[in-house]
Amino acid sequence: MTTRDSKPPFGRRAFLTNGTLTLAAASVCPRALVGNQFKPKLSIGLITDLHYADKPPAGSRHYRESLAKLDAAAAQFQKHQISVLVELGDLIDAAETVEKEQTYLKTINQKFSKICSNRHYVLGNHCVDTLKKEEFLKGVGQKESYYSFDQEGFHFIVLDACFRSDGVAYERKNFHWTDANIPPTELKWLQEDLKANEKPVIVLAHQRLDVSNNHGVKNNREVRSLLESSGNVIAVFQGHSHQNDLNIIGGIHYCTLVAMVEGMGLAHNGFSILNIDKQGSVQLTGFQKQKSRQLT
Secondary structure, three states, rough: OEOOOOOOOOOOHHHHHOEEEEEEOOOOOOHHOOOOOOEEEEEEEEEOOOOOOOOOEEOEEOOOOOOHHHHHHHHHHOOOOOOOOHHHOEOOOOOOOOHHHOOOOOOHHHHHHOOOOOOOEEHHHHHOOOOOHHHHHHHHOOOOOOOOEEEEOOOEEOOOOOOOOOEEEOOOOOOOOOOOOOHHHHHHHHHHHHHHHOOOOEEOOOEEEEOOOOOOOOOOOHHHOOOOHHHOEEEEEEOOOOOEEEEEOOOOEEEEEOOOOOOOOHHOEEEEEEEEEEEOOEEEEEOOOOOOOOOO
């Protein structure tokens, strides 16, 4: 974990007075979920970078195995009775034709959509490699690519960074994956959404907002400035770089989750459950390859 700003979280004193923000990971049966000490009022399943495709493995990416890995995640989500399910981008991998990519999407979403009726899809660059955004969204039954929603006293913001530097939306192989941006229209919407909200905020993204390398959103400093100035943002959960990582910038926790597609077999699976209890304590419990973390 890297801490870039030692200042206390902006505007979260009331929220954190009676609880702690805890990021922890465990194996298939985490104590945080089965013990009597922590009784969540809200449980959210988190998955990222499934990259499902009906094609042979490429390097460490085993595309077809995401089906079985998702089944394993679904069993845990059902066991712990999640009330919200979030996919943090790259649900499918790239295809050469629209028809083939739509087949990938239909196959994986048949399983994903059965896990939880209250579900949310964050757009990843591979989701719109060949498809247009409206085609992907129609395929999963979601109206918008960026929006917000409230759940059990928390405000969740879903971001879409699948835009080129010139503001053109990703589609039909018209982009390079390193050119990810939050366009001015979305920035204005984000600022207004944060201003109108008084609840604790959790942000859901695909491309990373905490790094300036190829995996980062190019104008991430501008995005982070809006998040910090709101005074309500607790954490950002993101994917894209396929690795476990955690940074604290401006008092906000940027937690990058491991990709499900990486590695052969269920032992190389990776997914999480985000739990929030009645006292306002937050725990992220990871399964399989999700690295153990704890932050108080």
